[in-house]
Amino acid sequence: MINEENFKFHPFMKKMFLAVLLLFTFIATSCDKIDDLLTFYIDQEETIRIESNFPIGVVTPLSPIPVKTNSSETFKNNKTRAELVKDVSLNRLTLSVAEPTDENFDFLRSIEIYLSNDKNEETKIAYLDEVPKGVKTIELKSTNARLDKYIKGETYTVRTRAAIAKPITRDVAIKAAMRFKVTADPI
Structure with a gap:
C-alpha cells in the first residue's frame, strides 16, 4: 500500500x-x-559607386569590388586560426550615402549584396526590396547565409545588384559598412 x-x-x-x-x-x-x-566581429567598409547613366527600373549589377580580408591576422588577434572558425554570418550591413552630401536614397528602388571568391559560387548576403524614401542611411536584411568560405580566405568580391527608381544626374558614392559575426574554437 x-x-x-x-x-x-x-x-x-x-x-x-x-x-x-x-x-x-x-x-x-x-x-x-x-x-x-569565442565570438568576435569583423568590420569591413567598402564604397559602392552608382554612375549617373545607370538604367532605370531594371535590376542591374554594379562593378564588383575586390576585398582583401587580412583574415589570418584578425583570427590571430582573436586567439584562433581559420581552420578553427566554426561559423561566420553577416551581423549587420548598413548603407549610407557618402557623396554627393545632399543626396538621399530616393533614387534607389531595391538593392542586393553578394559575396564571391575564386573558389566558390556567389552567395546573396543581404537585400532590401523596398528602399524607404527621404533617408540617407538604410539597413539591409541579412539572408543569414554561412560565410565561412569567404571570410576565411585572403580575398573575396562584393557584388551589388540594384534597381533605380528615378534618374540620377550625378554619380553617387555609397558607404557599405559590413559587420561579420565569427564563432571559433580557441587555439
Whole structure:
C-alpha cells in the first residue's frame, strides 16, 4: 500500500537534487559564456559607386569590388586560426550615402549584396526590396547565409545588384559598412 511516508524525500536526497540542479545551471551558463568568449566581429567598409547613366527600373549589377580580408591576422588577434572558425554570418550591413552630401536614397528602388571568391559560387548576403524614401542611411536584411568560405580566405568580391527608381544626374558614392559575426574554437 502507498502511503505518505513513501513520497517524502530524505534530507540527503533533497541536498543531492539541489546540487544536481546547481550543476546543470552552472554548465548552461558556462557554455553561453564560452561561446561569448569565442565570438568576435569583423568590420569591413567598402564604397559602392552608382554612375549617373545607370538604367532605370531594371535590376542591374554594379562593378564588383575586390576585398582583401587580412583574415589570418584578425583570427590571430582573436586567439584562433581559420581552420578553427566554426561559423561566420553577416551581423549587420548598413548603407549610407557618402557623396554627393545632399543626396538621399530616393533614387534607389531595391538593392542586393553578394559575396564571391575564386573558389566558390556567389552567395546573396543581404537585400532590401523596398528602399524607404527621404533617408540617407538604410539597413539591409541579412539572408543569414554561412560565410565561412569567404571570410576565411585572403580575398573575396562584393557584388551589388540594384534597381533605380528615378534618374540620377550625378554619380553617387555609397558607404557599405559590413559587420561579420565569427564563432571559433580557441587555439
